[in-house]
Amino acid sequence: MSDQTQGKAGVSRRDFLGLASVGAVILSSLTAVAGMLRIPKPNVLYEESQKFKIGKPDNFPVGTVKKLDDKKVFIFADSDGIHAISSICTHLGCIVYTTEWGFQCPCHGSKYNRTGKVIAGPAPRNLAWLDISQSMDGTLVVDAAKEVKPGTTFKV
Structure with missing residues (x-):
């Protein structure tokens, strides 16, 4: 059994x-x-281009200040020309806003003058000035990946 x-x-x-x-x-x-x-599928994260069009120079008469929230940039037009300043705080990446004396970070209190130079707060460096060029069709193009010397403007 x-x-x-x-x-x-x-x-x-x-x-x-x-x-x-x-x-x-x-x-x-x-x-x-x-x-x-x-294997054939790459481990790449495709990022949006850092170059973007902002319009024709005629859209920016002297005295114009435009904030492009989606691109995180301020566009200024004065008698010298047109220039772009990044709205990203150099401390921790918050988005700054304009004041009567320049820019201020709402999160940590960094203050910048009208040219983006740090005047108070924890920010380690000035706001970035961005390159502006003109495309073949006459449209202005901002390259957010390319910083230029403060005071550099695009002459219209």
């Missing part, structure tokens, strides 16, 4: 280990195939 009980017990240890090793080989093979199928 004990022989019949052992036969009904199910899978022996040897059979179980054999099935487990076959399962492990199949699973590792599927993982390797999945990895090989993923």
Whole structure:
């Protein structure tokens, strides 16, 4: 009777280990195939271009101040020309707003004069002046990835 009980017990240890090793080989093979199928797809995060059009020079008469919230930049037009100043605080990246004496960070209190120079607060450096050029169709283009020397303007 004990022989019949052992036969009904199910899978022996040897059979179980054999099935487990076959399962492990199949699973590792599927993982390797999945990895090989993923190779052609690059690990790249595509970012939006840092260059953007702001309009024709006629849209910026002398005395104009425009804040482009989506691009995080201020556009100024004065008698010298048109210039762009970043609205990103150099302390922790907050968005500054304009005041009667320049710019101020609402979060940590950094203050900048009208040219973006730090006058108070924890900001380590001045606001960035950004490059402005004109495209072939006459539209002004701001390159937020290219800083220029403060005081640099685009002559209209």
